[in-house]
Amino acid sequence: MAQKPFVDYYELFQASPNAQLDTIERLFRYLAQLSHPDVSKTGDIHQFSLLAEGFEILRDSEKRAEYDREYHRQKSETAQLVRDTGCVDSDCDQRHQMLSLLYAKRRQNLTNPGMGDTTLEQLVECPREVLHFHLWYFKEKGWVQREESGMLSITAEGVDKIEKTIQEKAAANSLRLIAMSPDLVTKVPATMV
Numbered sequence: 001m002a003q004k005p006f007v008d009y010y011e012l013f014q015a016s017p018n019a020q021l022d023t024i025e026r027l028f029r030y031l032a033q034l035s036h037p038d039v040s041k042t043g044d045i046h047q048f049s050l051l052a053e054g055f056e057i058l059r060d061s062e063k064r065a066e067y068d069r070e071y072h073r074q075k076s077e078t079a080q081l082v083r084d085t086g087c088v089d090s091d092c093d094q095r096h097q098m099l100s101l102l103y104a105k106r107r108q109n110l111t112n113p114g115m116g117d118t119t120l121e122q123l124v125e126c127p128r129e130v131l132h133f134h135l136w137y138f139k140e141k142g143w144v145q146r147e148e149s150g151m152l153s154i155t156a157e158g159v160d161k162i163e164k165t166i167q168e169k170a171a172a173n174s175l176r177l178i179a180m181s182p183d184l185v186t187k188v189p190a191t192m193v
Contacts, residue, residue: 006074009054009067017071021059028055094126095134099162102144102154114151 010017013027028051033039035047057063098120106113121131135152138144143158154162 006070007050007054008071008074009050009058010071012050012054013058017068024055024058091130091134094124094130095137096162096165097124098134099138099143099154099158099165102152103159103162106154106159113153114147114149115153116151120152 010019013019013024013031015024015027019027032048032051032055034042035044035051037043037045037048057067101120101123102113102115105115117128117131117135121128124131126134135144138158141157141161143155143161144152145155147153
């Protein structure tokens with residue numbers, strides 16, 4: 001059976017998690033009146049049901065205490081999600097490093113091009129769950145495959161990707177050098193143009 005999605009009743013009531021019961025009750029009465037299905041202009045049965053469900057939980061001290069534990073757990077997960085948004089650059093670097101390792105392994109030994117998950121995890125120094133995220137991405141893109149031995153190896157598409165990335169970095173570095181020294185461009189002899 002699918003678990004019911006978490007509903008932030010404090011957000012629904014536009015109240016602080018520290019709000020007293022009388023405040024929640026006043027907010028419930030006001031918002032319930034606005035969303036009551038019998039009100040033609042603003043009636044919303046779904047909103048009204050959520051409000052009634054939330055009020056039932058928040059007015060009972062035991063149910064509220066249980067809800068608050070889940071509320072704080074959800075907020076903690078959300079905070080972690082926000083913190084994880086800062087890892088995009090390091091993830092890109094790790095993926096580049098992993099593809100480079102798989103590229104080097106295939107280039108080194110065409111008949112045995114595979115590398116194990118644990119070896120990659122150790123070489124790239126990333127946690128297993130992050131490694132699995134990267135491998136999922138690579139498989140979706142078609143850049144890696146599992147060999148019959150169970151080892152991971154880079155595909156031709158993966159080789160194309162790593163080479164394209166290196167070419168793009170080289171071009172970006174060249175542009176950066178030109179931008180840093182614009183006088184070099186003006187000093188190029190006319191015979192070279």
